[in-house]
Amino acid sequence: MTSPAAPENNLVEQPIWTGLMGRDEGGAFLVGGKCSTCGFTTLGLRDICPECWAQGTMTETAIGRRGRLYTYTVIHQLPHGYEEPFAVGYVDLDDGIRVFAHIENTPDCLVIGGELELTSAALRRDDTGTALTGPKYHSPNSGET
Amino acid sequence: MHGLRRVGILGVGIVPFDKYEDVLVEDIARPAVIAAMKDAGVGRTDIDASFVSHLYQGEVLGQRILKGLRFPEITITNIENACAGGSSAVREAWLSIATGEHDMVLVIGAEKMGRGLINFVSPDVELTLGNTAPAQYALAARRHMHEFGTSPEAFAKIGVKSRHHASLNPNARFRDALTLDEVMTSRPIADPITLYQCCRNGSGAAALVLGTEEKCAARPGPSVWIESSALASVMADKEQRDLTSFGATRTAATQAYEEAGIGAEDIDIVELHDAFTTGELLHYEGLGLCAKGGGEQLVSDGDTSLGGRVPVNVSGGLLSKSHPLGATGVAQFCELVWQLRGDAEGRQVEDARTALAHSQGGTGLEAGATCVTVLTRGT
Known part of the structure; x- marks a missing residue:
């Protein structure tokens, strides 16, 4: 992935969505919630379990490290804050959840059914120039770039 | 009921x-x-x-x-x-x-x-990560191409058809004919969707x-x-679902056919939600106008063009009429009523007796509403 130059205001980067990602010795992960009552797993930590409706029973769990590409597109008509076309897709996680995420825009990563692993990357800048980071998947064979 | x-x-x-x-x-x-x-x-x-x-x-x-x-x-x-x-x-x-x-x-x-792009008001993680309305329909299309070998041209042919129909309808906004090459080579929006495969605001x-x-x-x-009107929802929550067809379209259509006591084969004319060409092709299958995976054959055979087996979006649809969100679904009924009365001068579907209106909305492929209504001509 490309690293944007540090902006002048020293706010180098911040998450694009608070509470979406974490990092531990195993690398980047998506924050999931697992219900201690029924075991249901969600993307994001939620107050109410969508399955059994128990409140306050969801505890944080690391998900989303690996998955397979279900589908993808390259977005050319850019939403606000983006400067060049970028690839996105749905990734079917080993955890049984499907997530929308950025995908490394290279032929070896944009393969439906292909294995992908999660990284944290600068996705776009906000209006002050701060780089906003979020989930981006790439092929394990493409190596860290 | x-x-x-x-x-x-x-x-x-x-x-x-x-x-x-x-x-x-x-x-x-x-x-x-x-x-x-x-x-x-x-x-x-x-x-x-x-x-x-x-x-x-x-x-x-x-x-x-x-x-x-x-x-x-x-x-x-x-x-x-x-x-x-x-x-x-x-x-x-x-x-x-x-x-x-x-x-x-x-x-x-x-x-x-x-x-420009529709500005969704409600905060959503996918939209925050850069997802757009055309990208959602492109993601569904790409999976359809993968599973059924559907070509990018199949979607583009729907753009050509739309403009041909619009050229016959004085109520349409974009009435100049387009060639397949013009549709295919227009500005890329979200691969495989190009500019002339998107409805305008x-x-x-x-x-x-x-x-x-x-x-x-x-x-x-x-x-x-x-005769009937069915409204179905999509309530998926990050599940690994089949995106090559829209579940709410299938559900609403099945219910509407059942309540009207008819089948998809009885429909003479359709106005459906063609916000993007890829959506139209997937809706052919969801409404049962053809088998799953049969969308490309249907459009290539001209079955959904005026004069074909079941003409779709003879008004020009959203693609050629543009899309004022709240008005779009109502306008579909105007066209179908004119067609069923036999008053659609210059674009009349011969002996149209049973018509279907389909419209779809939401903030993404996983949260939305789809309505299917069946109309018939009386005496």
Whole structure:
């Protein structure tokens, strides 16, 4: 992935969505919630379990490290804050959840059914120039770039 | 549903979609109301209630429109169901008469839009990560290509068809013919979708007058009946689902066919939600016009073109009419009523007796509403 130059205001980067990602010795992960009552797993930590409706029973769990590409597109008509076309897709996680995420825009990563692993990357800048980071998947064979 | 009264469409009116930059939304809408009331041959004191669809026009739009036409103090309900708001309003109006609450009801769909990508108001992680409306339909299309070998040209042919139909419809906004090459090589939006495979934003309005069988009998000319209307939701929550067809389209269609006592093979003409060409192809399959994976064959054989087995979007659809969100679903009924009456001059589907309207809206492929309504021609 490309690293944007540090902006002048020293706010180098911040998450694009608070509470979406974490990092531990195993690398980047998506924050999931697992219900201690029924075991249901969600993307994001939620107050109410969508399955059994128990409140306050969801505890944080690391998900989303690996998955397979279900589908993808390259977005050319850019939403606000983006400067060049970028690839996105749905990734079917080993955890049984499907997530929308950025995908490394290279032929070896944009393969439906292909294995992908999660990284944290600068996705776009906000209006002050701060780089906003979020989930981006790439092929394990493409190596860290 | 049992014990429902029969409901017909007595009058239709449309304000052809365009920019209308210097016109208030109330002023855009009123000529559509007047046209529908004149077509029905009724006056404001004949109307018991109104259901009004819009998405971005603020509070009590229906009241704002109708006070300028000096309507009495009738029941008015404003409806939001994203891009399926118009069809949802028609469905509520139908039910309110069918269940005996009202005898004659006015439906209005009106919207005034700006330019560019639709600006979703509700915060959503996918939208924050850069997902867009065309990208959602591109993601579904790419999976369809992967599973069924569908070519990018199949989608582009729908763009060509749309403009051909629009060239025959004075109510359409973009009426110049396009070649397959022009569609394919237009500006890329979200691969495989190009510019001429996307509907444009638009402003405009459409209105209908619905009434009981007795009210319809008073109007000269053939009646148009609402046989059934089904509204289904998508409530997926990050599940690994099949995105090569829209579940809510399948569910709503199945229910609408069942309640009308017909099958997909009985449909003579369709107006469906072609916000993007890829959506139209997937909806062919969801509505049962062909088997799953058969969308490319259907469009390549010309089955969905005027003169084909089941013409789709003879009005030009959203692609060539543009898309004023709340008005779009109502406008589909205007075209279908003209077709069923035999009044669609220059684009008439021969002997059209049974018609289907389909519209879809939401904030993504995983949260939304789809409405399917079946109409028939009476005597």
